[in-house]
């Protein structure tokens with residue numbers, strides 16, 4: 001490991017010195033603290049416990065990251081309750097949860113040249129998706145927290161190919177929101193919706209992905225609306241730049257309000273972060289040539305009322321007559337994450353963080369997430 005620490009690394013950065021001392025500890029066979037989920041449940045049905053593991057080592061093409069921040073995403077609610085989100089039988093495998101991540105390169109394996117010890121980095125959600133179209137057969141083999149260990153740990157081993165450097169304007173806490181929520185929203189808004197300035201768009205809810213959709217869409221010059229169950233949260237969204245807001249609890253037929261807000265023309269893009277329960281309204285709210293970006297896949301409306309599921313009778317007709325495009329969105333590639341990071345630097349965008357919890361309070365963070373009180377992201381500082 002020491003041969004990788006050049007004079008430049010050691011003299012150039014305090015982080016590199018910290019990394020050197022930490023890597024010596026690792027070499028000496030020290031342990032790290034990690035959370036595990038899987039074959040274990042507490043009295044409340046939560047599968048999460050802190051354990052010690054040997055400090056990891058970087059193999060060829062790999063990097064050991066000193067994780068400084070991780071965070072929770074919607075799917076973690078299911079994972080921490082032992083739900084196998086992509087199916088599969090039997091006991092859930094033991095995994096370190098969470099895919100949000102930001103940290104420093106602690107050590108590098110053979111052949112790694114993209115990053116150096118001490119670099120501040122994030123690792124993309126699917127580290128095998130570098131660029132080009134998604135290929136499920138090969139790229140889904142690494143999904144942090146699901147089929148490989150994630151980042152709720154003091155250190156994590158990652159493929160160097162998945163890394164992107166953190167811009168100086170972002171803290172670790174801010175940067176860790178990018179590999180999942182920030183990137184998914186980027187893919188939806190910039191890659192798939194291809195928004196034009198002045199277009200009318202609506203994003204659903206004030207969760208991590210939706211708030212990023214609002215920020216990226218504003219950056220693209222669109223006129224942006226956002227929905228929420230809470231007027232208080234909507235007031236915050238106005239402060240953050242929303243052009244119009246709709247409370248979906250007091251206005252359940254929000255598509256009618258969206259039509260009013262656009263002088264009857266309809267929305268050029270709807271970011272459906274919910275799923276089937278809001279699909280029919282998303283389509284009815286759309287303008288000619290509109291795009292509906294499908295991001296959430298909840299099987300029923302969160303209220304449990306599934307009567308607003310896609311109106312199959314009208315669906316093809318609406319699609320044809322308005323020439324709509326319905327597009328599924330799956331997180332994004334390293335190339336997209338690199339572009340998003342550049343946009344953050346150029347446009348001085350700050351991820352919206354609701355609360356930061358310490359490493360020993362991950363359970364509190366999960367309970368807070370389940371309370372529904374938050375806007376944007378919940379982060380764990382490590």
Ligand SMILES: NC(=O)c1ccc[n+]([C@@H]2O[C@H](COP(=O)([O-])OP(=O)(O)OC[C@H]3O[C@@H](n4cnc5c(N)ncnc54)[C@H](OP(=O)(O)O)[C@@H]3O)[C@@H](O)[C@H]2O)c1
Pocket residue numbers: 072073074075180181184204205206207208209210227228229230233248273274277278294295296297298301302329330331372374376
């Ligand atoms: N396709 C992908 O690659 C991808 C990637 C990341 C996440 N996702 C999915 O995207 C969804 C959002 O993820 P997230 O991490 O942003 O979740 P999150 O932070 O937990 O936010 C969820 C938010 O959804 C809102 N909501 C619930 N029911 C709603 C409704 N009927 N209409 C409008 N908003 C509603 C709530 O907003 P209010 O509190 O304001 O009411 C809630 O805060 C999840 O289903 C997740 O699995 C997909």
